[in-house]
Amino acid sequence: MGDGNKAPLRLKFNLKVRLEFHGATITSDAGLLACRELDDALGLTDTANEHLQERRSGRNIRHQLVPLLRQSIYSRLAGYDDTNDAERLAQDPAMRVVVGWQDSDRRAASTNTLSRFETETLTQESNLKGLAQLNTQWVEGAMAHTIHRRVILDMDSSESPVHGQQEGSAYNGHFECVCYHPLFLFNQFGDCEGATLRSGNVHSADKWRELLEPVVKGYQQKGMRLLFRADAAFAKPEVYEYLETYLTKRFPATSSRTYLPRFAPASTLMYVVCAWCCKVLRTKDGHGQTGVSHSICPRCVNDACAASAVLLARRELEVLSTEYY
DSSP: OOOTTTTTTTEEEEEEEEEOOSSSSSSSSSSHHHHHHHHHTTSSSGGGGGGGOOOOOOOOSSHHHHHHHHHHHHHHTOOSSSSSTTHHHTHHHHHHHHHHHHHHHHHOOOOHHHHHIIIEEEEEEEEHHHHHHHHHHHHHHHHSSSSSSEEEEHHHEEEEOOSOOTTTTTTETTTTEEEEEOOOEETTTTEEEEEOOOOSSSSSTTTTTHHHHHHHHHHHTTTEEEEOOOGGGGGOOOHHHHHHOOOOOOOOOOOOSSOOOOOOTTTTTTEEEETTOOOOEEEEOOOOOOOOEOOOOOHHHHHHHHHHHHHHHHHHHHHHHHOOO
């Protein structure tokens, strides 16, 4: 290919590794080397020892926590969803290098070792908190180099389909599958501020406060202006009360541009808000309570009627065309 006279490419995180075009040692996951180079430049996994606690007491521990964490992360980056392929990846030259072995002949962790690390070591309460702190440190590092005057927190749930009898999985009628129902919190730049794994049959807004509150407190200590954005599943009285107390909020509904007016804590007014366009329609007596009730404005009613008419017309056309042909 004309590359025989070119010097090999070296990586800064491990100067002993050279990238050359030879057929003697082959890997299909060489792209992980670029990810590992970025990891080293940003110091992402190097700080894991500060947050994870080693509970193993044996004398012959071959795989330390940081190499195991790297192998777990990089396996997912390479497209391996579980630890079933760890036995083969343990012998892969790229995986052996990215986990941090200076000796390229030393194998990475096997399937059993990596499975115990993920299901026993990482699931300890102290290490779960350590992972959250590690993620917070990464986000803080990214935000420190990002120009911003406010932070918009986006919360939403997702599905994680499972196969078999995994603990905590359940059938979800909305997604029509057996799954987990995790909850995520992102900022406007796409950084994951936090996540929590939940059973598949819980409500979309379940455990919203446990996920949101630590992030809010962290930004409030910095004096940052906060906005909150979510879909209609989070349109609950307790969510409104929390937002009114702690955040400069954004109305959690389908529209991302509608603000909920601030009301005094001693007020007894109820705000009537359109459930579709989030427009504040009117106020009414709350009989000693404050909050929000939902209705539908005339414009949205007309839009809904028009949409229904279009769907009905399309259905009639489909029936007529079927009968004609």
